[in-house]
Amino acid sequence: MSEYSLEVIRDLVNRKLPWYVLKEMMSAPKDKDRFDKYIKVLQEKVPWKERILLPIHEHLYIVEKNGEAIVKAKCGYEFGDYRENWLLKTLIYVRDTPEKFREVYPILATHEPKLQELREHICPGCGAMLHVYGINPGGMVNFLFLPDLGSFYKDWLGKPIPGVKDQSKGVQDKTIEMIKKWVQEEKK
Numbered sequence: 001m002s003e004y005s006l007e008v009i010r011d012l013v014n015r016k017l018p019w020y021v022l023k024e025m026m027s028a029p030k031d032k033d034r035f036d037k038y039i040k041v042l043q044e045k046v047p048w049k050e051r052i053l054l055p056i057h058e059h060l061y062i063v064e065k066n067g068e069a070i071v072k073a074k075c076g077y078e079f080g081d082y083r084e085n086w087l088l089k090t091l092i093y094v095r096d097t098p099e100k101f102r103e104v105y106p107i108l109a110t111h112e113p114k115l116q117e118l119r120e121h122i123c124p125g126c127g128a129m130l131h132v133y134g135i136n137p138g139g140m141v142n143f144l145f146l147p148d149l150g151s152f153y154k155d156w157l158g159k160p161i162p163g164v165k166d167q168s169k170g171v172q173d174k175t176i177e178m179i180k181k182w183v184q185e186e187k188k
């Protein structure tokens with residue numbers, strides 16, 4: 001079992017490790033507390049106090065706030081329940097015309113707008129680009145990453161999700177309920 005210090009994990013996260021150290025780490029069995037050290041390093045890099053439960057990517061984290069697991073951006077913007085698709089709560093710019101494609105693609109490498117559109121999801125808190133993908137026009141906004149937080153903590157890490165009231169296991173997608181709520185509010 002390998003044993004890496006917090007300093008080494010910090011250098012790993014900050015991409016400062018030389019290749020020969022990185023290669024050795026990748027090939028070795030993971031140390032038991034690697035995840036805890038990793039979270040500790042991530043926590044040092046964000047400007048707020050909520051406890052990180054799991055990162056989604058470099059700008060987004062699932063955190064614990066008032067007993068709930070929510071998605072929070074590095075800039076502080078909060079997207080709410082992690083089981084609701086946060087992509088639908090971003091600012092969305094859709095490239096769906098030859099003119100819009102040509103702003104980012106060379107002229108002969110562009111898409112056919114009738115077959116594909118390009119969606120750019122932008123953080124409402126700071127304007128950071130959070131996700132980009134090509135999809136058929138009108139295609140569903142799928143989850144980028146929907147973890148089973150209950151099973152991950154209980155079965156993999158052997159402990160409860162810190163501070164979170166709902167410890168249930170299983171992948172739970174609450175996006176449809178969220179959309180239904182939006183529709184109801186729109187009707188009022």
Ligand SMILES: [Zn+2]
Binds near residue numbers: 074076123125126128
């Ligand atoms: Zn942001």
